[in-house]
């Protein structure tokens with residue numbers, strides 16, 4: 001899988017220039033996190049990856065194919081998009097119906113839909129809630145319902161917009177398991193998040209946006225070491241990373257264990 005953005009520019013009808021020439025290549029299955037302050041352009045970028053938005057200028061290519069060549073509904077088989085707000089995505093009377101809807105639309109046989117649903121419901125923790133109305137679920141469960149509905153389509157790429165929003169520790173652990181499982185199945189996950197601990201725990205590659213541009217792109221260690229640039233972008237590294245930076249450690253750490261180890265090592269130098 002290769003996603004390529006070339007000088008992508010987008011201006012909303014209101015005149016807001018949300019993207020000012022974004023160049024970005026995402027290849028393979030290593031999960032990628034997209035971070036940056038509110039209004040940086042993250043959602044606008046990901047809405048270009050399945051054609052919800054069309055570039056004003058520049059290009060979006062999926063495996064060398066220009067995004068304009070297919071409709072959003074056609075791209076949905078390959079690129080799954082989980083909306084930031086579940087209420088924008090859920091519209092049927094039960095979790096089961098939400099899960100079945102997409103696969104039925106593309107003509108998947110009933111037996112396969114059933115098998116896929118059992119597996120998916122288990123993964124997202126809704127096996128016991130398939131008959132419930134989505135609007136009777138908790139916010140966290142609604143989010144897992146939208147994730148499940150997209151998993152049911154078995155796309156190659158998953159785009160998550162703020163998946164940790166409304167999640168507690170258990171929800172974050174489940175999200176971690178879902179990301180791991182999707183990676184093991186050869187899927188590429190691209191995630192927007194404001195939760196830097198979640199980002200550091202789950203993503204090797206981090207892309208930072210600011211005012212419609214990509215300003216940093218690298219590993220968690222590389223990106224979270226750029227304290228000045230992050231400060232200007234109103235992005236704070238994870239708490240343990242900041243404690244280590246505040247203590248003057250050179251190494252960028254993301255866990256208490258790594259912090260203690262770095263402290264020992266740097267004391268001995």
Ligand SMILES: Nc1ncnc2c1ncn2[C@@H]1O[C@H](COP(=O)(O)OP(=O)(O)OP(=O)(O)O)[C@@H](O)[C@H]1O
Pocket residue numbers: 012013014016017018036037038039040041042043044045
């Ligand atoms: N429908 C819209 N009409 C007009 N302007 C918009 C629209 N959606 C977003 N914008 C503007 O485009 C810019 C980029 O917004 P976008 O939602 O892509 O940012 P973001 O990084 O995803 O922010 P957040 O973290 O708050 O979701 C912002 O200035 C925003 O106000």
